[in-house]
Amino acid sequence: MxxxxxxxxxxxxxxxxxxxxxxxxxxxxxxxxxxxxxARCAASDGSQWSCQVLAAFVPVPKSIDGWIAWKDMxxxxxxxxxxxxGDPLALASFLQYLCAIAGALAxxxxxxxxxxxxxxxxxxxxxxxxxxQSWQEIFLRARNRLDQIKDSxxxx
Amino acid sequence: MSTxxxxxxxxxxxxxxxxxxxxxxxxxxxxGIMLANGYLMESYVRPLSIYCSKIGLARSxxxxxxxxxxxxxxxxxxxxxYLKSWLTSGLRLxxxxxxxxxxxxxxxxxxxxxxxxLQIGDxxxxxxxxxxxxxxxxxFERAWALAALDLAMKETxxxxxxxxRRDEWEMFWSHHVEGVPHAKIGERFQMSSAQVAQRTFAVxxxxxxxxxxxxxxxxxxxSQIDLEVRSMMEVLNEIxx
Numbered sequence: 308m309x310x311x312x313x314x315x316x317x318x319x320x321x322x323x324x325x326x327x328x329x330x331x332x333x334x335x336x337x338x339x340x341x342x343x344x345x346a347r348c349a350a351s352d353g354s355q356w357s358c359q360v361l362a363a364f365v366p367v368p369k370s371i372d373g374w375i376a377w378k379d380m381x382x383x384x385x386x387x388x389x390x391x392x393g394d395p396l397a398l399a400s401f402l403q404y405l406c407a408i409a410g411a412l413a414x415x416x417x418x419x420x421x422x423x424x425x426x427x428x429x430x431x432x433x434x435x436x437x438x439x440q441s442w443q444e445i446f447l448r449a450r451n452r453l454d455q456i457k458d459s460x461x462x463x
Numbered sequence: 464m465s466t467x468x469x470x471x472x473x474x475x476x477x478x479x480x481x482x483x484x485x486x487x488x489x490x491x492x493x494x495g496i497m498l499a500n501g502y503l504m505e506s507y508v509r510p511l512s513i514y515c516s517k518i519g520l521a522r523s524x525x526x527x528x529x530x531x532x533x534x535x536x537x538x539x540x541x542x543x544x545y546l547k548s549w550l551t552s553g554l555r556l557x558x559x560x561x562x563x564x565x566x567x568x569x570x571x572x573x574x575x576x577x578x579x580x581l582q583i584g585d586x587x588x589x590x591x592x593x594x595x596x597x598x599x600x601x602x603f604e605r606a607w608a609l610a611a612l613d614l615a616m617k618e619t620x621x622x623x624x625x626x627x628r629r630d631e632w633e634m635f636w637s638h639h640v641e642g643v644p645h646a647k648i649g650e651r652f653q654m655s656s657a658q659v660a661q662r663t664f665a666v667x668x669x670x671x672x673x674x675x676x677x678x679x680x681x682x683x684x685x686s687q688i689d690l691e692v693r694s695m696m697e698v699l700n701e702i703x704x
């Protein structure tokens with residue numbers, strides 16, 4: 308997108324993605340990593356980027372141990388300081404990390420992260436629609452699992 | 464020389480007072496009121512107009528959305544007390560204007576009905592659009608978020624251009640929007656990575672200051688700016704999902 312867009316007259320998804328990136332720039336290190344990741348996924352080359360990032364994550368695990376191994380691998384690539392400035396590699400690892408959490412939840416409702424369910428729900432809601440279809444479905448199942456856990460009164 | 468009618472210079476240290484800029488303009492008499500009105504038109508016509516189009520408010524009075532909003536401003540801002548009433552309302556300026564626009568539409572509908580010799584009840588008057596409060600709020604907040612950011616961008620670019628530093632906007636854009644690493648941008652502008660990082664950081668701060676100025680004029684407290692920005696992002700995220 309050109310560097311002098313009219314965010315209003317160009318009322319497309321790319322405008323929103325640009326706005327998100329600009330808001331992240333404004334917040335600097337205070338921008339939430341989920342918002343940074345959302346802005347990255349929604350950018351014009353975002354779906355291609357997320358596909359490439361997630362293509363490294365095959366085959367999809369068939370056990371909780373497998374999802375935990377994924378999560379641990381992803382987590383090793385996340386340096387907090389890099390994540391907060393939107394470093395592409397840190398964002399890629401963060402996306403893989405979220406996918407591992409979603410995958411485990413969708414698999415059998417197990418939470419493999421200490422992150423609060425509120426944060427996980429937000430990540431599933433915000434990032435889910437921005438990634439490829441097969442992962443969207445996993446994120447949706449994970450969100451349904453979270454709802455069931457909430458309805459049954461238990462915590463994760 | 465600085466005059467009392469200059470827009471406030473944004474600063475990282477904001478006083479914990481709301482509505483200062485518009486209150487100051489209103490205290491300056493005719494010239495100040497004109498400046499405040501001009502600012503309102505520049506900042507709020509577009510989000511209000513988009514809101515009118517999206518929720519069908521303009522259709523309900525058979526007027527184009529832009530014409531409806533311009534008519535609303537012309538009608539209300541011709542009364543010097545209108546903005547003074549906002550100062551004591553406790554509402555954010557955008558909410559005040561949106562409410563005012565709905566009242567204006569009620570008035571138009573009543574006028575139209577009177578001209579046609581129709582009897583129209585208060586209940587019918589308030590049903591100018593199908594009721595979908597939350598979704599309508601959302602449309603407006605979204606339009607407002609984009610308008611405020613757009614305005615902040617324009618202010619920042621104008622300021623950079625005035626100082627002959629348009630290149631710095633390009634650097635900022637390349638890094639934050641296009642995701643180009645500092646080192647690569649440096650090759651294009653014959654600068655070190657650190658120099659590019661310093662400049663993109665400075666532009667981000669300038670954009671932030673411009674947005675802060677807009678939010679403060681809308682009635683936000685200086686200490687709430689990060690919160691405000693986050694809620695704007697939330698609105699955009701929700702639309703997308």
